[in-house]
Amino acid sequence: MLRGLYKLTGVVLGSLVLQSCNNFSNSALGSQTIDSIFNKDKHTLASRPVLHDKWDSLRKNLIVFKVDSLNPVDIKIQRKRLKDSLRREFDKKPKHIYLTFDDGPLVGSKAIDSIARVKNVKVNAFVVGRHATMGKTRQRDLNRYVENPLVAVYNHSYTHGFNRLTSFYANSDNAFEDFKKNEEQVQLSAKIARLPGRNIWIYDKERKIDIPSAAPTADKLFADGYKVFGWDVEWRLDGYTGNPNIPLETVFHRIVNFMNNKSSREPNNVVFLMHDNMFQTKKGQKLLGDLIDSLKKMDYKFEFMEDYPIKY
C-alpha cells in the first residue's frame, strides 16, 4: 500500500527541497528515511491506502526534507507534509478526465455523439450490443459512435445480463462469453471492458473488486487481455425530465476534489460515469454541455480509457 513511497530513495524529513537527481544515499544524509517513517507505525498505517505506487512517478524529482532535530515533528505531520509536497508537484502537471457513458446505444446516444463533436472532446462509450438490435435507429446510433473519431467504443457485455446481474455473474463462463459475443458483434478492437453494475478495476497490477461474485468474470476478461475499469465519480440524471440527482455544481466540485485528492488511486486521473439514457432531453443535453465547458475551464484533458492511467 505504501510501497511506492517506501521505495523513494534518499528521502529525509523536514522542510522541502526538490532535487532532480536520484543518487542521494540515506546514510550520507544521516537522516530519517521514508522507510523508517512508515515502518514505525506500519501497524496502524497498513490498512490505509494513503500513498502508493502511482506516486512513484515523482521519484525522479527526489524530495529531500531537512531535519530539524531541535523540533522533531510527529509521524502524522511528516506524512502529511510529504503528501502535500507530492500534491504540489502533481498540481503542476496536466490533469485527465475520462467521460464514460454506459449502456448505449439508447435514446440519448445521438446527443452524446453530437456534443462530443461540437465541444471537440474525447468520450468513451461502453456499449451493449443487443441494444443495437432494437431498431434501425439504435443501430444507426451505434454506427455513429463507431465512425466518430472522438468516441472510443468499449465492451459493456452483449446483453447486460438482461439486468439480472446476480444470476449473470453466478455463471462466469456465460458472462465472459457474453462479453466475447459483444466484442464480435460490435467488432470492438480495444480490449477495454466495464462490468454491468459493478465497480471493478483490473488493469496492470491493480485489482479492486467491489462485489466478489463478479470477480471471476472480471478475472476471465483480464486473462483474455482485457483491462477492466470501474469509475471514480458518478452522475445521474432522470432521462425523462433531465433533472439531475445532484446539481451540476456539486458533481463538478466532486470531480475537482477527486482530481486534487491526496490519496486518489491514480493521481491526476478521474473516471466519470454517466449513462446514455440520461441525455434524452434538451435540458439533460445542456447540462452535459455545461459540465464539459466547466471542465475545459479547469484545463483538464479529455481522454480515452485505453490510455488510463496517464502518468508522467
Ligand SMILES: [Zn+2]
Ligand atoms: Zn450498464
